[in-house]
Amino acid sequence: MLWPHKDLLCITQLTAAEILYVFRMARRFAEINTRPVKKVPTLKGKSVILFFVEPSTRTKTSFDIAGKRLSADTYSLAASSSSLRKGENLKDSALTLQAMHPDALVLRHHQSGASEFLARRLSCSVINAGDGWHAHPTQALLDGFTLSEVWGDDMAGKTVLIVGDIAHSRVARSDVLLFTALGAQVRICAPRTLLPAGVRQWPVEVFSDLTEACKGVDAVVCLRLQLERQKAGLLPDLREYARTYGLGARHLSKANPGVLVMHPGPMNRGVEIDAALADAENSLILDQVSAGVATRMALLFLFLTRKDATDQGDARGDQVESPQPQSPSLQED
C-alpha cells in the first residue's frame, strides 16, 4: 500500500484497511522493542519536531522513543520554551519551524482544530498528537492495536464501552470512530453533564448507569477525569463521581467473560477506576503504553517514507511497491 496521506489529523480520514495496515506495521515494529539493541536505521536522516504546546509526558515520550528507535532525529519543543510564550501566533511559530525543514511535525495543542490549521499551512507531515477535545488519532490507533493483539483484527461481534468524561475527551471521539470502523459495537457511559452535544447522533449506545452499560461488554475504556470539571460545575464532587462512574469489580461482573480493561492514562486511581482493577490480569493499561511506541513507529515510518516512495515511483514511472518496514531484515544500527 502506498500511504496516501500527508497528515494524520483524525481517524475519519483513514479507511478500515488503512487502520489494519497500521496495525500490521506496528506488529512488525513491536518486535524491535524487544531486542537487546532497540534501534534500526530505517529513518536515518529524517527529522521530526515534537511540538507540544500542551503539556504531555507519555505521548511525547512515546513519539520520541519511536522516532529515535528508527534513527530519526527528534527535536522537542514545548510552549513554555517557544516563541508562543513571547506572543507569537501558532501560524508564525509553525512556519518558523518549517523553515528548518523537518520531515514531520507532531503537534499537541489545547485547541481543537489546531492540527488541521497547521496541516493546511505546512508542507511537511503534521501528526496530531491531541488537539483540544477533538481528536487523538494515535491514541485510538494504539488502543485498537492493543485490542487487536488479543482479539485479532476483526472486531465484529465485540462490544467496547467507553466510560467517563466523553464531552471533553479527544480519546473518546477517536476511539468511537476507530472501533466502529473495525466493526465493534460501541457504548458510552457518562453523566449527562459530561456528554457532548449531538451525541445521540453518534454511532453509539448511550448509558448513564454504569452497571447497565457493562452488561455483555468485551472491553471497557476508562477515561481520565479532569479534576477541574468539578469546579466548572459539571459534577458535585469526585467522591460521588467515583461512586457512580468509577469502574469496579461489581460492574465488570456484568461483562462478558474475559473482559478487558483499558485506560489512556494518566490514571486517577480510585476515581475513574478501582485501584486493584488497574493492576489486574485483564488490564491492558501497560500493554497500551508498549503498543503506543510500536504504533507510533509504524506511523512515523509511513508518513516519513511516503514522499520517498512517491519520488521513487515518479522516477520509475510505475506503481510503487508497498513500503515494507524491512522486518525481519531491519538492520540494527
Place this chain on the structure above:
Amino acid sequence: MPGPDLIVRNVLWQDELVSLWIEQGVVRRLAPPDEPCSEGEQLHGGGALLLPGLIDAHVHLREPGFEYKEDIASGLEAAARGGFSAVLAMANTRPVNDSAAVTSFMRDRAAATHPLGPRLHPVGALTKGLVGQELAPLAELAEAGCVAFSNDGLPVASPDLFRRAMEYASDLGLVVIDHCEDPVLAEGASMNEGRISGLLGLKGQPVVAESMQVARDILLAEYLDLPIHLAHISCRQSVELIRWAKARGVRVSAETCPHYLLWTEEMVQGYNTLAKVNPPLRTDDDVLALRQAVREGVIDILVTDHAPHADHEKEVPMDEAPNGISGLDTALSLSWKLVREGVLSPQDLCALWSARPGALFSLPVNRFQPGDPADFILFNPDLEWTVTPETLRSKGKNTPCLGQTLPGRVVAHGIAGKILFHNVDAS
C-alpha cells in the same frame, strides 16, 4: 417651477421603466422614461433596478481604536458600494462610544471622509465602557447625535440595570438595541452547540443563550410598555418568542442578517474561522424559521452586523479567532440570492433594508414620493461578481463568501440627489 437638478432615466421601479426626477436633494417625481426635459444632469440607468438607498442598522466601523480592521473611511466606502445610504455604527470602539466626544469624533470623521455620504449614525453605549455596571450618559449621547443605544458585543447581564436603561432611554425617545445573549451560557463558545460542535470538539453556544435573553427582554418590554429592538436573531426559539410577543402587542422589533438566512453551522466544518460569528450560525431548521419570520414580518429588518477583522486575527485556531463576518460589500448580493430562491420579493428587500429600519430609528426614507430624500441605488441583478480581497471595499476580508460568485451589483448610488458613483461599464 425650476427644473430638476438630476434625472435618472430608464430605470425599473416596480416592474415599470421610469425616470426619477430629483430637485434640491429630494425626489420631485417618477416620470415616464422618455418625458423630455432639457434641464439638469442626466444619468442613464440602462434598465437597472431602482431601489431606495439601503439602511444598515447594525455595523461595526472600528474607528476609533481598531483602524487596522476598518476605519470610518473604508467602512463607509464599503457601505456606499454595497448600496447603503446610511449605517448605524455600534459603540464597541476604543474608546467606547460612551461620551459626546467619541460620538462627535465619529460624525466628524464621516463628514470629512465622505461629505456626500453615506450617513453615519452613531449608536451610543448603554453602559459606561460597555461593562454593564453603570448607565452611560444617554442624554449627552443623544444630544451629540446618537440615534439608539446598545451594549452590542457585551450584553447587559443584570435585568435590573437593563430595565433602568430601557426606562431612561425612553425618556429620550430612543430605542435600546439588545444583543440577546446570556453571558454565562455563551461563555467560551466558538460555534453553535449541536452535532457539529460535538464532533469538532468545540464548545458550543446553545440556542437558549439567545432565546432566554429574548424572553427576558420581551417580558420587560411588556411590563414597562416600552419598545425594545432585538439584534441579530439567529434561531427558531427566538423567532417563536417574538411572534408570540407581537401577537400580544408587545413593542418588540427584531433584526437578522443575511448569513443567518443562508448558512448553517456546516459552514464551520474544517474549523473555518471565517464562519465564526456571534451569535453562531445555527441549523437548517433555524434557517427555515428565520426565512419564514422575515417573510411574515416577525423579523422586521435585515442588518449586516458588519464585523471586519484583520486577516491575521482570523488565521488562528478556532477558539482564538474573533467573531464576525465582514458584510457591507456582500449584503445586497446575498439578499438577492434570497430573492432568486423565492424567499423574498424585491418589495420585501425595500421594506427590510430601507422603509422599516428608517421607521424604527426615525431616519428619513425614500419611498419615491415627492419630497422624499433622493437616496437611491441602481442595481443590476444580472451582473455577477466574484468575491475576492480585491473586490471588497471594506478592509475586512473576513467573509465565507471569498471565492464565491454572487449575483447583482450596485452600479450607481446617489445620496440627497448627489451621485456618489456611477459605474457605466457595469450598468
